[in-house]
Amino acid sequence: MKYLWANALLSLTGSASAIFTGHKLFDFRNIANPRVPDALPDWDSNKAARETHEYFLSREFTDTFAIMNWSKDVTETAPIRMTNSFNNIYIQPNTDPNPESSTFMTLRTVRHPDFQSAAEFQTHTSDYQHVAMTMRARTIGGPGAVTAMFTYWKPENSDWDAVQEADLEIRTAEPRNELRYTNQPSYDPVRDVERPDAFRDVTLPTVWTTWQTHRMEWTPGKVDWYVDGQFMTSISYQAPVDPAYLLWNVWSDGGVWSGEMPVYEHVEMHVQYIEIEYLG
Numbered sequence: 001m002k003y004l005w006a007n008a009l010l011s012l013t014g015s016a017s018a019i020f021t022g023h024k025l026f027d028f029r030n031i032a033n034p035r036v037p038d039a040l041p042d043w044d045s046n047k048a049a050r051e052t053h054e055y056f057l058s059r060e061f062t063d064t065f066a067i068m069n070w071s072k073d074v075t076e077t078a079p080i081r082m083t084n085s086f087n088n089i090y091i092q093p094n095t096d097p098n099p100e101s102s103t104f105m106t107l108r109t110v111r112h113p114d115f116q117s118a119a120e121f122q123t124h125t126s127d128y129q130h131v132a133m134t135m136r137a138r139t140i141g142g143p144g145a146v147t148a149m150f151t152y153w154k155p156e157n158s159d160w161d162a163v164q165e166a167d168l169e170i171r172t173a174e175p176r177n178e179l180r181y182t183n184q185p186s187y188d189p190v191r192d193v194e195r196p197d198a199f200r201d202v203t204l205p206t207v208w209t210t211w212q213t214h215r216m217e218w219t220p221g222k223v224d225w226y227v228d229g230q231f232m233t234s235i236s237y238q239a240p241v242d243p244a245y246l247l248w249n250v251w252s253d254g255g256v257w258s259g260e261m262p263v264y265e266h267v268e269m270h271v272q273y274i275e276i277e278y279l280g
């Protein structure tokens, strides 16, 4: 297997695309009956909410993805309790001047007076081992949230540092032309030290409040990142090894990583399409 990879990689100039023969496209650019649901005011209705659009009940979506509704309590380091809600994932009309699409998918997080509602969906299966993930997206709203695309795997009952995760995180409190890529864990809570080789803060060619095409290529031993076709960085330290889930989320828990959003503030990640290329 190693040799196959080496040969395939050597025969390529630049992108690893040719290796990924399996392909899925989730296209949110032209979906009928877009609708922006009002934020739900209370914890229970956010938890109990169901799909906001028939697209999220379609085989195209449900064969691959599941929307999450898990919640978490306040902790010492996360002072705002948070619940994911189906109500925060929806199809929105694109009202941009000269729009690139007629609709897009939105993942929203809302700061309520005494909790945060958030949005997350993931693949049903954790069988993506080496993958390219591409999305055309932007993030809007005030400081205090994280918007993310990542791979995730943690063996059951394993220690915190058994996690394998390659992620792209936009922190809305940070400058709009910066984001962070990490092969988790980036921090060692036992020794209380960061692992500087695990992450890179990069300066983007444009700001993330505008449409950008983000691409991750996870190949054996490294994760490469691109924005609008431009190479950003490659991280080999702690590159994921085992098959993983793929996830997208938008969240805040008032902790030091996300920051705390002002009450009633929204942060949204808009996504025109997601492309998943895998070993077919």
Ligand SMILES: *[C@@H]1O[C@H](CO)[C@@H](O)[C@H](O)[C@H]1NC(C)=O
Residues within 6 Å of the ligand: 047, 048, 049, 067, 069
């Ligand atoms: C969360 O979503 C699942 C389906 O994905 C549903 O069965 C469950 O009832 C929901 N939880 C709550 C508290 O409504």
